[in-house]
Amino acid sequence: MFVEELKRVFRRPRNLIILGLIALVPILLGLVVRFASHGGPRGGGGPAFFAEITQNAVFLPLAALASMETLILPLAASIIAGDSVAGDAANGSLRYLLVRRVSRARTIHAKIVAALVYTLALSLMIAVVGLFAGSILFPHHQVVTLSGVSISFLHGVGEALLAALVVGASIFSVTMVGIAVSTFTSSSLAATSIAVTVAIASEVLDAIPQLERIRPILLSNYWSAFINIFRTPVLAGPIYKDLLEQLGWMAVFYLLAVFNFSQRDITA
Amino acid sequence: MAAVLEADGLTKRFGGQIAVDSVTFSVDEGSVFGFLGPNGAGKTTTIRIALGLIFPDAGGFALLGERRHSRLHRVLPRVGSFIEGPGYVPYLSARQNLDRFLAAEGVRRSGRPRLIADALEAVGLEMVVDKPVGRYSLGMRQRLGIAQALLGERDLYILDEPTNGLDPSGMREVRRLIGELAVKGKTIFISTHLLAEAEQICSHVAFMSQGRLVKAGALDQLRSDYSPQLKIVGTPVASIRELVGPTARVDGPAVAVDLDMNDGPPLLRALVARGVEVTEFTWLTPSLEEIFIAEVGEGFDVR
Numbered sequence: 256m257f258v259e260e261l262k263r264v265f266r267r268p269r270n271l272i273i274l275g276l277i278a279l280v281p282i283l284l285g286l287v288v289r290f291a292s293h294g295g296p297r298g299g300g301g302p303a304f305f306a307e308i309t310q311n312a313v314f315l316p317l318a319a320l321a322s323m324e325t326l327i328l329p330l331a332a333s334i335i336a337g338d339s340v341a342g343d344a345a346n347g348s349l350r351y352l353l354v355r356r357v358s359r360a361r362t363i364h365a366k367i368v369a370a371l372v373y374t375l376a377l378s379l380m381i382a383v384v385g386l387f388a389g390s391i392l393f394p395h396h397q398v399v400t401l402s403g404v405s406i407s408f409l410h411g412v413g414e415a416l417l418a419a420l421v422v423g424a425s426i427f428s429v430t431m432v433g434i435a436v437s438t439f440t441s442s443s444l445a446a447t448s449i450a451v452t453v454a455i456a457s458e459v460l461d462a463i464p465q466l467e468r469i470r471p472i473l474l475s476n477y478w479s480a481f482i483n484i485f486r487t488p489v490l491a492g493p494i495y496k497d498l499l500e501q502l503g504w505m506a507v508f509y510l511l512a513v514f515n516f517s518q519r520d521i522t523a
Numbered sequence: 524m525a526a527v528l529e530a531d532g533l534t535k536r537f538g539g540q541i542a543v544d545s546v547t548f549s550v551d552e553g554s555v556f557g558f559l560g561p562n563g564a565g566k567t568t569t570i571r572i573a574l575g576l577i578f579p580d581a582g583g584f585a586l587l588g589e590r591r592h593s594r595l596h597r598v599l600p601r602v603g604s605f606i607e608g609p610g611y612v613p614y615l616s617a618r619q620n621l622d623r624f625l626a627a628e629g630v631r632r633s634g635r636p637r638l639i640a641d642a643l644e645a646v647g648l649e650m651v652v653d654k655p656v657g658r659y660s661l662g663m664r665q666r667l668g669i670a671q672a673l674l675g676e677r678d679l680y681i682l683d684e685p686t687n688g689l690d691p692s693g694m695r696e697v698r699r700l701i702g703e704l705a706v707k708g709k710t711i712f713i714s715t716h717l718l719a720e721a722e723q724i725c726s727h728v729a730f731m732s733q734g735r736l737v738k739a740g741a742l743d744q745l746r747s748d749y750s751p752q753l754k755i756v757g758t759p760v761a762s763i764r765e766l767v768g769p770t771a772r773v774d775g776p777a778v779a780v781d782l783d784m785n786d787g788p789p790l791l792r793a794l795v796a797r798g799v800e801v802t803e804f805t806w807l808t809p810s811l812e813e814i815f816i817a818e819v820g821e822g823f824d825v826r
Contacts, residue, residue, distance in 0.1 A: 259626040267614055347610025348620070351671060354574045354604050355628040356596045362627075521576040522537075 256357055260365040264335060264373050273331050274380055280327070281319035281385035284308075288315075289392045303482050312395040313411040316385025317485070320378060320422045324478055328422070329429045329454035332374045336433025337447030339366040340516065344441040344523035353521060363516040367434055367509070374430045375423040382419030386412060404487035414484050421481040425497055428474040428504035429454045435512040441523040474504045525552045525588075527679050527710045528573060532582030535568055542568040544734040545582065550712055550727070555705050557721035557742075558714040559815065560731030566714040567607050569731075570683050574604055587679060600628060603677035605685050609668025613657030617648055617667050620656055624671060642670040645700060661688045669697060680704060682713045686720060698724055722811040732819045742811070749809045749817070753782045756803035757794065766793055777803075 264270055288308045302321040307314040340363070343349035352362055389395070398411030406414075433450030440446055457475040460466050470476050477497030483490035528550035535543040543565040550556045558566050571577040573584050575595040583590055587598040611620045621639045630638065643649050646666040651659070656667060665688045672680060682701075686694040701711055701724050715721050721728060722742075729739035738745065755763055755778045764771050767780045767790065782790070784806065794801055809817075 256627055259623045262619075263612060263615070263623065266619070269614075343612070346612060347608060348612050348623075349610070350571075350574075350576055350606055351604075351610045351624055352627050353576060354599055354602070354606070355624055356600050357627040357629075358596055518578070520571075520578060522571070 256361055256365045257368055260369040261372060264369045265376075270335060270373065273334065274376065277323070277327065277331060277377055278380050278384040280323060281315055281381055282388045284319050284322070285315045285385070285388040285392045303479060304485075308389075309393055311398050311408075311411065312386060312389030312393045313398050313408070313415045315389030315393060316382040316415050317418055317482075319381050319385045320419060320481070321479070323381060324422055324425065325458060325475075326455075328374075328377055328426050330451055331377050332370070332426045332430045333433045333447045333450035333454070334443075335373045336370045336430040337437050337445070337450055338443040339370050339434050340437040340512075341440050341443045341446050342437075344521070345443065347523070349523065350521055359517045360513065363434075363438070363513055367431070367512065370430050370434055371427060374426050375420065378419040378423035378426070379416070382416055386415060400485045400487045401482070402487040406487065414489075418481040418484045421484065421494060421497070422478075424501055425478050425481070428501045428508070431505045431508040431512070435508040435515070438512050438516040438519070471500075472503075474500060476500060526550060526585070527552050527587055528556075528712060529585040530569065530573075530582070531584070533569060533572060533579050533584055534581040535565075535572060535577060535579050541734050543572070543579075546731075546734075546736045547582075548729050548736055548739045550710060552710050553705075553708050554727045555701065555711045555713065555725050557725035557728040558712060558731065559716070559718060559721055559728055559811075560714075560819070561716055564731040565734040566731055567683055570604075570606060570681055570712075570714060573681065574599070574602070574606065576606070600675075601678045602681060603672040603674065603679070604681040604683075605668050605672040606681075606683050608684075608687065609664045609671065611656040611664070611667060611671075614655050616653045616655055617643060617659075617670070618652045620667070621671060621674060625674060628675075630675070638675050642673045642675075643667075645673055646670045647696070662690060662693055665689055666693070669700070673700070677709065679710045679712065682711065684715055685713065686715070686717065694720065718810075718812045718815055728811065730815055730818050738818045745814055746808050749814065750781045751784060752807040752809070753780050753787060753790075754778070754803065754805045754807055755780070755794070755801065757799045757801040759799065762797050762799050763794065766790065766797065766799075779807075 302318060304314045304318040304321055308318050340349065343352065353359060395408050397405045398408060399405050429450055432453050433446055436449045437446040454475065457473045461470055461473050461475055477493055477500055480493035480497035483493050526549040530546050530548050533543050533546040546569060560566055568577060572579050573586055575592050578592070586595060587601055589595055589598045618639055621642065622635055625635045625638060640649065643652055646669050648663065648666055648670060651663065656664065659667065669685055672682060686697050689697065701713065704711055725742055727741050728745065730737040756776050757763055758776070760773060760776060760778065763778045764773060767778060770780055772779045791801065791804055
């Protein structure tokens with residue numbers, strides 16, 4: 256069941272196209288910085304790591320992750336999450352799954368796992384393609400971290416992959432919101448839209464200084480925490496806070512998804 | 524005979540509207556049970572409750588003896604079902620779709636190809652197994668839905684409008700498949716609004732109308748509840764009318780009359796004694812449609 260659900264997600268042409276388009280972003284970013292900006296962006300503007308892209312190959316995937324984390328990744332995750340239950344409800348295969356021996360709990364868990372795996376695949380895709388593109392376009396010698404300490408290139412690659420995992424996990428809350436909403440409707444689009452709206456609303460609220468007190472509970476509040484992997488030593492506090500934040504949101508929407516899916520009438 | 528399906532005061536509302544209203548019936552093992560009624564009569568809702576997709580508001584349902592929703596998974600592998608049209612992932616092929624259903628059921632990977640091949644062959648889709656289902660025609664999708672219901676050996680088949688969207692030869696194929704299953708001793712519960720179709724295959728029927736079960740029983744039994752009609756053709760017609768009385772209905776040379784079967788032989792003797800030349804003397808059994816209209820009324824009122 257779990258394997259079948261992964262196959263369903265990863266065999267869908269649309270989902271593969273999304274992965275492919277996402278893989279293009281670090282390549283385009285690298286090409287633009289390498290050939291169009293005469294020595295790289297200046298003045299420290301733009302998303303994290305933008306100013307460092309030309310210095311080392313490992314900064315390209317990081318800059319790509321930082322620039323895509325705020326909109327493109329939540330959107331891509333929402334598309335798959337919103338489709339997870341609603342898509343099967345709309346095409347009618349949900350009822351045929353449920354009249355097999357499989358329990359509703361197992362079905363929803365398989366869908367949750369598949370959507371989370373896809374979310375991770377998105378950020379890993381950016382990291383892997385970014386590292387390849389970065390290695391071709393930019394120097395790949397010792398990496399100077401944000402603390403000014405030099406680490407080996409291989410160490411830097413490892414940290415970039417770790418950063419991708421953290422970024423992927425940071426989007427889990429959005430994915431889980433999408434899955435939960437998906438259990439209420441037969442419209443994938445509605446579920447996707449709501450999940451994206453929640454993510455954007457969180458970022459908007461996060462930017463309003465007067466709402467500082469509610470910031471710690473916003474799902475996007477610690478999205479930039481992955482940057483701290485590139486300090487020496489790694490500043491783990493914000494990363495733990497981010498993961499804890501994600502766990503909290505996931506727990507709430509996980510319970511909502513499982514509860515609603517277990518007891519609702521399947522009329523689609 | 525054991526009951527494989529039992530509804531007991533089944534009631535379901537959607538919003539304020541009642542979809543199924545205190546429905547009680549049982550289906551015996553080995554029967555071909557026609558669940559008949561117009562669209563919107565509550566047939567599909569009843570079927571969804573039977574299969575655990577919808578929770579009833581009141582009453583209960585036993586599927587192969589299992590009443591508890593949490594334990595339905597124990598009996599579901601013995602049931603093949605087709606519910607309100609086919610359901611498939613459009614970008615997967617027929618083979619991949621059926622594989623997904625079998626995997627959900629826990630059928631071992633090694634056992635799946637043969638089951639899938641058999642089911643697709645039974646509905647004539649063996650040539651297009653690897654084509655994405657989204658590119659199938661309406662009839663092919665319907666056939667795939669039926670193949671899905673036929674996957675593996677089952678004891679009970681619950682088929683909701685299985686011939687919708689099929690051409691006449693496809694409908695005949697489905698009737699043949701149902702006939703083959705019935706011969707094997709399988710129980711078939713088929714819902715349809717096509718009464719002529721049901722009449723050809725069903726041993727038992729139940730009539731649904733506006734969420735209520737109006738009548739249920741063996742088709743032969745239902746027929747015998749109606750006084751049979753006698754058709755007499757002969758000359759002179761006037762003499763026949765005189766003998767059978769004022770209830771006779773005359774249609775050209777034929778006279779039709781409602782009569783107890785025991786009164787047939789004396790009537791025939793009387794006709795002959797009167798010198799009537801009788802060329803036809805036939806008992807007409809009421810068609811399922813006539814019984815349905817007598818029980819449910821004219822017009823398919825869809826709420």
